[in-house]
Amino acid sequence: MDKKKADQQASPKHSSVENTTTQxxxxxxxxxxxxxxITTIDARSRLNIMMPAARVKELRxxxxxxxxxxxxxxDDQGRRHSRVAVYYLAGRGQEVA
Incomplete structure (x- = not known):
């Protein structure tokens, strides 16, 4: 009898940056x-999310x-970028000025 593995959902606590699935x-x-x-710059460099705006839209x-x-x-190279998105969860006291 073949046993099937349970669906492996990507958990926030266990999602490796090498895993590039949208989930x-x-x-x-x-x-x-x-x-x-978190900024777009950080999402790309630290989290390996090349299109953070798309992931934000999906989460919304x-x-x-x-x-x-x-x-x-x-950015980390000292280059200035205008109109960089800074994302935060509403109602958590994380608002940025």
Missing amino acids: AQRARLLDALELGP SLGHPIVTHLRDLY
Whole structure:
């Protein structure tokens, strides 16, 4: 008798940055947002999410109250980027000015 493995859902606590499925990316992003605001730059470099805006849209459609602010920021190379998205979960006291 063949035993089938249970569906392996990408858990925020166990989603490796090498896992690039959209489900794993959403899990990593949501886990990061639980800890505080995250920028597009950080999502790409630290979380290996190349299209953070798409993952945010998907999370919003699942009912997560993610708010976006646009700011001018510098990347880790010291280059200035204008209108970088800063995402945070609404109602968590994480609002950015």
